[in-house]
Amino acid sequence: MNIISYSSAGMPANEVERQKATEASGLLNAVGDSTLMDLARRARIHCRAETALVCAVSHYNIFVIAQDRVRPGVFNRSTSFVSHLIQADADALFVPSAKNDVRFAAYPLVESGDIDFYAAAGMRDEQGYLVGAMCVTSCQPKLDWNIEDQDFLRTCAVDAMQKVSRKSL
16 A cells, blocks of 8 residues: 655745735735736636636635635645745746646645646735735646746736735725
8 A cells, every 4th residue: 555645835934924924915805806806817718727816825724815717715725735835935836747746746636636737926025925826727737838828927926916915005
């Protein structure tokens, strides 16, 4: 019998400050915002993905703030792709096939067949803290991801953060 396990990405060194930034950003108060929902839809279509979402990373949870073709809700940070983006303080994460990536192969959404492809662009506040991400997913691997797709996803993430920043003023 093979036992496959996964390990959480862990918390970044600046987690306390990053958490305060998430709370101050206004992102957690933007659930269902029509502009963010439209940005998610545009990201899904442009990136040829099955789903798209804007999420906030807060404490031990991932909050779906806006989405297209995925259910809203709160998910466990320890089994999330975006936690790897946050922990690495990276601007982007691209996983062409999670089934073939040791970091993610045992994640419940991968094992169930709900996600194989994942890409995200980080959402930073004005001080540079990663407070969330614009993400796209598909249940099939995606090997044709290109720089244009990544740039579009980054633009959507920046637009989403600007919308949230204006709203929280």
